Amino acid sequence: MKDFIIPWGDDRDMGTPAKQGAAVSLMIDGFEVTVPEGTSVMRAAAIAGIAVPKLCASDNLEAFGSCRLCVVEIEGRRGTPASCTTPVAAGMVVKTQSEQVKRIRKGVMELYISDHPLDCLTCSANGDCELQDMAGVVGLRDQRFEAPEGGMRTHFAARDTSGIANPEWIAKDDSNPYFTYDPAKCIVCNRCVRACEEVQGTFALTIEGRGFESRVSAGGVGDDFMASDCVSCGACVQACPTATLQEKSVIALGTPTRSVITTCAYCGVGCSFKAELNGDELVRMTPYKHGAANRGHSCVKGRFAYGYATHSDRILKPMIRETIDQPWREVSWEEALGFASAKMRGIQAKYGRKSVGVITSSRCTNEETYLVQKLTRAVFLNNNTDTCARVCHSPTGYGLGQTFGTSAGTQNFDSVAEADVVVVIGANPTDGHPVFASRLKKRLRAGAKLIVIDPRRIDLVKTPHIEAAHHLALRPGTNVAVVTALAHVIVTEGLFDEGFIRTRCDWDEFQEYVEFISDVRHSPEMTEILTGVAAEELRAAARLYAKGGNGAIYYGLGVTEHSQGSTTVMAIANLAMMTGNIGREGVGVNPLRGQNNVQGSCDMGSFPHELPGYRHVKGAEVRAIFEGAWGVTIDPEPGLRIPNMLDAAVSGQFKGLYCQGEDILQSDPDTRHVAAGLAAMECVIVHDLFLNETANYAHVFLPGSTFLEKDGTFTNAERRINRVRKVMAPRNGYADWEITQMLANAMLEAEGRPLWHYTHPSQIMEEIAATTPGFANVDYAMLEEKGSVQWPCNDANPEGSPIMHVDGFVRGKGRFIVTEYIATEERTGPRFPLLLTTGRILSQYNVGAQTRRTENTIWHSEDVLEIHPHDAEVRGVKEGDWVKLGSRSGETSLRAHLTDRVSPGVVYTTFHHPTTQANVITTDFSDWATNCPEYKVTAVQVGLSNGPTDWQESYEEQARLSRRILPAAE
Amino acid sequence: MSHDKLIRMANQIASFFKTQPGRDQAERVAAHLKDFWGPEMRAALKDQAKSHEAELDDLVRRALPLI
């Protein structure tokens, strides 16, 4: 398998965006070209292989027509039109090169260069500068402008020619940790401003002033990039043709010489990147324009926050210890694996086959996850496997499985461009799924309507050029009541799509559902007191969704992480079915997955009741497939889920755990209970990049590899299987799939059973394809050729499936399920009068293990508590005060931030930092169907405090002690 | 596992199926328990049910013989 090839297509800049339309033929420099109507002459020329010189155009931005470098001659037209802004016409005859246009172009370049410092050799963009390239292309050999009497005014010299300080000169802005803005080199092409508007949708940049005075400016007068609205996505840096906006990494390391296409390892959007390197030193990550999930865009995490891969905290050698109060001892791989294998086998011999288990990671590849669940099923011989997806999207699996027949989002991300009404429920895309948010915002600016259902006023509710038509700011925990009320309005007002329901769903079941939903107790007028959502607003939202054209629902953890999470997912599916919003572009039900490979880890059989492909272990035919492939007998009964493992550990039946790439101590609810569970185990094997919080309780530490150091695949929220390519050798010595295999083999060998023999992850994918119908036609050769593919991909869908349930639901008929609202047992009362809900922010990722080890911390150095000014006032809390946050589970301290983004009665925080330990507060309540923890609702009290709690201090101390590493024995 | 937790979880499952139309709610609670709870957890529930009968939802009580 060749790993270092750049697959599929070139990524030349075609100048202007692709268009769709009827074919138009024209002649360019004597060649005939046929392109869609609306295409620019510049793009048509590029398609013919002719690159017209350009500066202000870029094919991810609408043409602007300011630089006039791209002029051409067109027969029968006067003058020299700009090719970027001139659309093609049938029979047009274009000349891209002539004496006249050459003269004009030279003149344009001369003017630019006269106000540009000529320090090309030492410039950070040397070799990667379009201004330099264009000077070469037009053959500029000198520049004839001479300084007039009294000195010439330029933008680039700190002092003018007479030695006086130049008022036009502006110092470099290096406030952003990842890129600099050097106004001296700006040619005012406007690309950055347009990128920020059109691609990212933040509108942080403007051009201030006119003519010679005009400058790019971030935020208001005197603001630098950090003080502006900039979210550091880097789109402007990528768009800038010069060194004006430049990655600091390139300034420090030089221009890269080779690149490898790979996939971001942060969120479920699954952006494709070009990792650009010198040797094995990563210089920068550039979003890949042919990446089907991101179309050339990215966010701050994927583009810039990769520094953790080389952070000094990374552990590169295996370590062991007998007990968790001892310091760690660095040992060889052999010794560590021998120790782990002996411990696990010993535990199984003493406490039984089912006394050990695994936790797979939603951050690792499909191949790695598959091997970890295989480890428990084929080596430990039980079904005790679970994944952190348990704590985020397990209700999606159950809810969509029950209603549609499969656990996955129905659309691709491109689909949002066809949506007319977008409903965002319990998700915060601008922070959690930023690149999807940019694509969504683009559609909203073009006129689609937005309905937000969330207790907080998330950024999307009102942001430049976007305003939600309806924001239903419900009380946390009342999702089912709100979504059911929406359905009530649609049904009782006759807004449902009878044709769709009759053909695609079970009509009789729908009748039962109608009887249920029509009851007046579900009406928005009745639920208003409970949910806090005004009845009229809710009715208007329901009408808009039902009748506003293509309706698309996107939802996140604010839906799933509740005691009725599964019920809400089913209620959402009901809404889509009753309005016929399923099975075509622009509609659908889309879970926004948290981590990069949540979808994949669920697909790969990480759950204790399901083999890969969501097939229950009770099915004898399914077990037979894997029994044949693995040569073992598979347990027909479901194993333990994470909370069950911890409960069983506390009560003494569960003793050994292999945990890959997850930090359950920080990410799972009710920290004290998790800690008690881990402490009760005899062998905890943590396989991770860092000594995470869980590792405080571990006996074996196996150092992991980063996504840059291994081959594999991730499956994003649109079911898209993307390749992860090895960009550099693993610093710890092995890719994670190799480590799991070594652990398996250490145990298998001791037991005299046949060993595993994978030599490349592509072989693991072959095994997945051979055993799992939805992956039947997936292999690495296909991924090389197509770039990515969306499952199901099999003989029925050889090209994969961008949209699901097109002609029928996976389960046959779509099923309406009655969704009665049942209040969570977690209630506010006199002791805990406020509701805490949790979430995340853009610059940090999950428990923050990676992002905290990058410069992203500049945006979020600690978790803070958002509290409404009224609630703060009655408690005497002021901005920035330390407050104590307490629930019946525990208490912690953090700083308060007063904001009306949260409603009175609701407080909000993130869980990115271990010292805050927001999960000390969350309780062990969980979703009725899946035990997905109820992170989003906890009754709490807030009061002033003078610093960290005793628990936080003792925790810090314990963490420090348990992280000691003995110096290596010589 | 502490009895209040298992019983709470079982009651929570029952509370959903109770709202569902049809006459087979007890069967559906039992099916859910069999699909998602391992045999040890089901046995523990049965065991604890004996001494904490009063805390059980009626539907759980009817489902128990089926698991």
Ligand code: SF4
């Ligand atoms: S980094 Fe992104 S948000 Fe910031 S100014 Fe550039 S394009 Fe706008």
Ligand code: SF4
């Ligand atoms: S900063 Fe770069 S992209 Fe922006 S106007 Fe200046 S040269 Fe153009």
Ligand code: SF4
């Ligand atoms: S974190 Fe998500 S949105 Fe950002 S670059 Fe990575 S995959 Fe894309």
Ligand code: FES
């Ligand atoms: S590239 Fe066409 S005017 Fe600048």
